[in-house]
Amino acid sequence: MSVSPIFIGIAGASASGKSLLAGTIYEELRNTIGGHSIAIIKEDSYYQEQSDLTFEERTAINYDHPNAFDHDLLIDHIDQLHQGREVDIPIYDYTVHNRSEEKRPLSPVPVIIIEGILILHDKAIRKRLDAKVFMDTPLDVCLLRRLRRDISERGRTVDSVIEQYKRTVRPMFLEFIEPTKQFADIIVPRGGKNRVAIEMIKARILQMLAN
Ligand SMILES: Nc1ncnc2c1ncn2[C@@H]1O[C@H](COP(=O)(O)OP(=O)(O)O)[C@@H](O)[C@H]1O
Ligand SMILES: Nc1ccn([C@@H]2O[C@H](COP(=O)(O)O)[C@@H](O)[C@H]2O)c(=O)n1
Numbered sequence: 001m002s003v004s005p006i007f008i009g010i011a012g013a014s015a016s017g018k019s020l021l022a023g024t025i026y027e028e029l030r031n032t033i034g035g036h037s038i039a040i041i042k043e044d045s046y047y048q049e050q051s052d053l054t055f056e057e058r059t060a061i062n063y064d065h066p067n068a069f070d071h072d073l074l075i076d077h078i079d080q081l082h083q084g085r086e087v088d089i090p091i092y093d094y095t096v097h098n099r100s101e102e103k104r105p106l107s108p109v110p111v112i113i114i115e116g117i118l119i120l121h122d123k124a125i126r127k128r129l130d131a132k133v134f135m136d137t138p139l140d141v142c143l144l145r146r147l148r149r150d151i152s153e154r155g156r157t158v159d160s161v162i163e164q165y166k167r168t169v170r171p172m173f174l175e176f177i178e179p180t181k182q183f184a185d186i187i188v189p190r191g192g193k194n195r196v197a198i199e200m201i202k203a204r205i206l207q208m209l210a211n
Helices: 018-033 053-060 069-083 137-151 160-183 196-209
Strands: 007-012 038-042 085-095 098-106 109-115 131-136 186-189
Touching: 007 018, 007 160, 007 196, 018 038, 018 069, 018 109, 018 131, 018 196, 038 137, 069 109, 131 137, 131 160, 131 196
Parallel strands: 007 109, 007 131, 038 109, 131 186
Antiparallel strands: 085 098
């Protein structure tokens, strides 16, 4: 019998703790429902393919605008998984601002967490989610965390992180990301280590699985 997954969406500013929250729920639920019962999809995997552009051209792109994502492909993958079919998820490489050659096959599993800055922006995605979470972490905290992470993990410099923050990250957060808080079922203050929020989301997932 094929599985029709439950989809949980986690949105919020860059470096607000979406990946940490998703990873924590994943690790802790694995112990309860089994490792083959839960998976994470990153919206970042669906940044537009842009091999036709030079590295300099790709560096100049606004990666915080909804148009930077191929949401149609993400929607198609959600629907395929919903129908019990395996999908090939692109793998994104931030250091070159492009998809890599490889893909990650994902079979339908009972619980799929989808996390990304604009996961609640698109109505067509929202209506496919069974629960919607928004990380409400203060922007100054996000900037400090992003600075550290992007330098150690995404090949960036202090100057490039600050320049990008002023040019796109902050303005696009205010224009496109923060307004999606209204669509959330659960708003998580402080970030990915909020224990009460983690327990509540896990309990809700287990309840949905039982029904
Ligand atoms: N509550 C927290 N306390 C300390 N560090 C955190 C916390 N939440 C996230 N981080 C760190 O901040 C960085 C960004 O978090 P991440 O979960 O990757 O954010 P997002 O997925 O929203 O971009 C990571 O290095 C992560 O380990
Ligand atoms: N080539 C890229 C692609 C994306 N970004 C930034 O990533 C942020 C979203 O990812 P999070 O894990 O931080 O939620 C987004 O704010 C983009 O600015 C990038 O810097 N380079």
